[in-house]
Amino acid sequence: MTRKIPDSTVRRLSHYLRSLEGFQEPGGTVSSEELAARGQTTAAQVRKDLSHFGSFGKRGLGYRVDELRAHLRSILGIDRRWRVALVGAGRIGLALFEYPAFRARGYDCVAIFDPDPEKVGTVRAGLVVHDPSGFEDAVRDLGIELVILAVPEGAAQEMAGRAVEAGVKGILNFAPIRLNVPPLVPVEDVNLVMELEALSFAITQAGHEE
Amino acid sequence: MTRKIPDSTVRRLSHYLRSLEGFQEPGGTVSSEELAARGQTTAAQVRKDLSHFGSFGKRGLGYRVDELRAHLRSILGIDRRWRVALVGAGRIGLALFEYPAFRARGYDCVAIFDPDPEKVGTVRAGLVVHDPSGFEDAVRDLGIELVILAVPEGAAQEMAGRAVEAGVKGILNFAPIRLNVPPLVPVEDVNLVMELEALSFAITQAGHEE
DNA sequence: TGTTGTGAAGTATTTCACAGCC
């Protein structure tokens, strides 16, 4: 049904969904104009983004909030729950596991792995930390589909390979390297230092313009 | 000197710099081809990205590693140190403040603010947590230029406004809203749930292709 | 010879503008 959807569109879809949370009247409607006002786009962009997936609006009226929300959730694949494991029980990963929106958006924390003997056996974010030796069994037994990879740079590629091999379907990677995985397994990279550098760049360049 | 540089280019520059860390021979050289192999691009893209800022290579030879590194650091604005405050002493912000690469890349943690009376006065990441009432004075007295905004959604806009008003030059925003700030103050958004949704989307859509 | 720097060509994404429908 769908052709190739740009990454930028996906980010915006996620944003539209979040924007809809402002509207609580059950049968209310939004226009592309209103949706664009929140978010950082134009009405035309909103309509184009949505049009890749169907015709959800009514001409002259706009989009029904509840309907659009359901469509967006279905498009983004969060009209279901996802079973997620955290690999690397450091601060960032645990922060995500304890973040209320994480659960609220459809992601269930089902296991935590860390090789540190100080951490193995302790309880974090409500789960016992396990040694990674049991990782493959857990993926199978718990039906883990997503992995949050928050391990040191040196361990990331190995754990990513093991995850893919075990049948994990997607990886959220916090390590500052490009993981080498088969193209069928999507990887999203989060690189906080890179974001800071983009900031330094923007500030620095602002002085260089003529 | 420079025209408008796409965001994608900036991210890649940051990546090239990181890739150079693999090369330790002082006077060694890299070709655009080698740089492209790490990272996820083509040699032509590498050359084009760099060409926006000058001619750093030697035809027939490639780029001198140490020179290129210095140029990239200068372009990204990290050939200096930045004074950074954390607003919101939650797990994510503290994780970043304690992450070794944060300091190593030129960012100095100089203050932490949080309104929670349980946290005020305690020491986190080596700094005493202060109440946000003293924020403006601290920006002036400590020369704070960057703010890492890791507060709940409801408080983000207010603190962003105060930061801009106080003279902060850039904001790394973890709250899942678009901050309303003057266009001269760059904001980088980090939205972890959005990244997860991009992952769910990619996995879900993989089944829909014909 | 080997590899850069760069216009020109090719794609991808965004914006425009308006017909079509509520």
Add this chain to the structure above:
DNA sequence: GGCTGTGAAATACTTCACAACA
């Protein structure tokens, strides 16, 4: 009358291909 859905136009970004040159 108002607002969507969508081709066509405009703009942005990437890739090509080759002259320049160490």
